[in-house]
Amino acid sequence: MNDVKKISPVGSIHGWEESEFGEFVLSEDYDALEAEAQALRDQVKALQSDANSYQAGYDEGRRMGTKHRQSEVEQLMREVEALRARVAELEAEVEDADGLSKRLGELLSEITIIIRGPEPELTRWGYSDLPLRVKAVVEEVAALRARVVVLPSVDSVMNIVMRYQWNEKTNVTGTTNWAANLGMKVVDEVKRLNGKVVSEGLLRRIVAEPVGGAVYDAIAELRAMLGEGKDP
Incomplete structure (x- = not known):
């Protein structure tokens, strides 16, 4: 459109002619081209706005997705820590049970000695x-x-x-x-x-x-x- 000039034949002594500065068109043709160019500019602007919105949504989605994944990772880490604590408790309970069983065995041996009397010197038989x-x-x-x-x-x-x-x-x-x-x-x-x-x-x-x-x-x-x- 920069190469198109809008002129009028009024005052022209030579009438219609072409110039090295561009192609001469009629006024109504120029108006049609101007309207079409404006429509294209509007479409480009709308597309640019849509592209910006899409980019913003994409960035927000990535941010929210990253935040959500980070939250899931933190939740899993908390569950892992809870399981580790439970395993430690179970190991402690097993150790206590072993100690209790050993103590019960000692008490039974003491009771047996009290009831039956002490064993002879040779107490272990192979x-x-x-x-x-x-x-x-x-x-x-x-x-x-x-x-x-x-x-x-x-x-x-x-x-x-x-x-x-x-x-x-x-x-x-x-x-x-x-x-x-x-x-x-x-x-x-x-x-x-x-x-x-x-x-x-x-x-x-x-x-x-x-x-x-x-x-x-x-x-x-x-x-x-x-x-x-x-x-x-």
């Missing part, structure tokens, strides 16, 4: 000490078996009583009834004491003594011992 340990246990079991014996079953006692009855039936008048009464008393005692332990000597006196006062004495002794709450 594979090489196993035969000696087995031998000691066998000897201990044998000693206990020599001291106590379990009462016989009711059937065994009944068989013993029946043998007494058969042996005495033809020798002494009335011995059968007397032996039967004695046998019932012995059976009652066995039922009452079934499952308990008594001394072997006392048991043999009850089942092996000849029928007479000695058996009654043994039964009375057994009753007295049980009545006093002693271990026969």
